[in-house]
Amino acid sequence: MAHETEDLTSFLIESGHGVKGLSEMELKDLPKEYLQPQSERPSNIKIMEEASIPIIDVSNWDDQAVLKSLCDAAQKWGFFQIINHGVPLEVLENVKRATLVLFAMAPEDKRNYFKENSPSNHVRLSTSFIPEVENALEWKDYLSLFYVSDDEALALWPTICRDQLLDYMNKCQVVIKSLLQVLLKGLNIQEINEEKWSLLSGSKRINLNFYPKCPKPGLTVGVGRHSDVSTFTILLQDDIGGLYVRAPDGEGWVHVPPIPGALVINIGDALQIMSNGKYKSIEHRVIANGSKDRISIPLFVNPKPSKMIGPLKEVLVESDEEPKYKEVLYSDYTLYFYRKAHDGKGTLDFVKI
Numbered sequence: 001m002a003h004e005t006e007d008l009t010s011f012l013i014e015s016g017h018g019v020k021g022l023s024e025m026e027l028k029d030l031p032k033e034y035l036q037p038q039s040e041r042p043s044n045i046k047i048m049e050e051a052s053i054p055i056i057d058v059s060n061w062d063d064q065a066v067l068k069s070l071c072d073a074a075q076k077w078g079f080f081q082i083i084n085h086g087v088p089l090e091v092l093e094n095v096k097r098a099t100l101v102l103f104a105m106a107p108e109d110k111r112n113y114f115k116e117n118s119p120s121n122h123v124r125l126s127t128s129f130i131p132e133v134e135n136a137l138e139w140k141d142y143l144s145l146f147y148v149s150d151d152e153a154l155a156l157w158p159t160i161c162r163d164q165l166l167d168y169m170n171k172c173q174v175v176i177k178s179l180l181q182v183l184l185k186g187l188n189i190q191e192i193n194e195e196k197w198s199l200l201s202g203s204k205r206i207n208l209n210f211y212p213k214c215p216k217p218g219l220t221v222g223v224g225r226h227s228d229v230s231t232f233t234i235l236l237q238d239d240i241g242g243l244y245v246r247a248p249d250g251e252g253w254v255h256v257p258p259i260p261g262a263l264v265i266n267i268g269d270a271l272q273i274m275s276n277g278k279y280k281s282i283e284h285r286v287i288a289n290g291s292k293d294r295i296s297i298p299l300f301v302n303p304k305p306s307k308m309i310g311p312l313k314e315v316l317v318e319s320d321e322e323p324k325y326k327e328v329l330y331s332d333y334t335l336y337f338y339r340k341a342h343d344g345k346g347t348l349d350f351v352k353i
């Protein structure tokens with residue numbers, strides 16, 4: 001039934017089943033649309049079992065040793081986990097539960113949030129990444145919510161999860177502010193005025209990712225190799241695992257093990273650009289799971305879309321380096337990201353000098 005592409009699109013999107021619906025059919029084989037080229041399949045990944053991304057205790061953001069660990073991790077790994085960050089465990093659990101409840105909704109209710117029916121482009125349920133431009137689909141459904149204000153979110157976001165998400169985003173504000181202050185100190189910027197806050201963190205997007213159990217996890221991906229286009233991302237994951245990040249040697253891949261209560265932080269392209277390459281946005285990917293559903297919730301902290309981004313002048317003066325990236329309107333950068341399939345760190349080519 002769902003094996004011809006047109007039928008598949010109708011099943012996934014028009015009927016609102018998503019890839020979760022395919023998973024529930026207990027198919028023996030994957031529809032051909034999900035077959036990734038050999039080079040992207042998990043069997044071709046060199047996994048570095050002995051390596052791990054840093055785990056940093058941030059109970060005291062003002063501690064110089066904590067500052068050094070965070071800035072070193074942002075330079076070397078671009079990915080780290082934080083513990084004792086102050087966001088209550090209960091708030092994290094509520095968000096994960098709300099995500100499961102959202103994806104458990106009936107397809108006829110979920111279909112209202114797919115792009116074609118959604119009342120706003122700030123609320124969008126999708127499957128894969130951008131099916132229209134992908135040669136091979138990703139085994140994932142996701143709800144993407146662009147945050148403008150609490151009032152707008154209360155009016156537009158699905159009632160089934162909006163309160164839990166807003167509470168979580170609100171509680172994350174301390175983490176966002178503290179992390180930005182530390183990372184900018186590492187660039188020798190001590191004071192952050194309103195203009196800089198807005199440049200670095202003037203918009204937010206939260207995605208609820210659902211990776212259903214997959215009949216042939218070896219032949220597809222949960223999410224293909226990409227770097228985020230954010231300033232940085234705060235990722236909450238459940239206890240299943242499957243996220244891998246590119247190791248600093250550029251060859252192998254390192255698993256990000258779930259740690260109860262921890263938040264995963266990754267530097268995005270916008271901060272790589274603004275720090276003129278000092279902080280690294282690192283490629284990452286998600287492998288599908290053969291026996292269990294998985295969820296993750298990335299909170300993308302982004303520049304305001306109307307801002308021009310480029311290497312910060314303080315960074316250029318301090319390092320006496322030439323800019324490595326051109327200035328670009330942030331919304332143009334994001335649109336370029338959304339116009340193509342995931343392609344590793346390919347989005348940065350848009351601004352490389």
Ligand SMILES: COc1cc(/C=C/C(=O)SCCNC(=O)CCNC(=O)[C@H](O)C(C)(C)COP(=O)(O)OP(=O)(O)OC[C@H]2O[C@@H](n3cnc4c(N)ncnc43)[C@H](O)[C@@H]2OP(=O)(O)O)ccc1O
Pocket residue numbers: 115121122124126128129130142144145146203204205207223226228229230268300302305330331332334335338339
């Ligand atoms: C790994 O898998 C992912 C990752 C992601 C996201 C990762 C990030 O790093 S998110 C950070 C992105 N930055 C922002 O959201 C802030 C800046 N955003 C904006 O300025 C706007 O949203 C916009 C991108 C400029 C678009 O706004 P607007 O002018 O109002 O037009 P739209 O109709 O909303 O969209 C135009 C065009 O963009 C694409 N698009 C927009 N939002 C999404 C979305 N959430 N998911 C996918 N695609 C989106 C879309 O192609 C639109 O084209 P149409 O043909 O539909 O008109 C996300 C998802 C993953 O799987």
Ligand SMILES: O=C(O)CCC(=O)C(=O)O
Pocket residue numbers: 207209223228235237242243284286295296298
């Ligand atoms: O699910 C994950 O662990 C990562 C998801 C991700 O990289 C993204 O949504 O940008």
Ligand SMILES: [Fe+2]
Pocket residue numbers: 226227228284
């Ligand atoms: Fe990502």
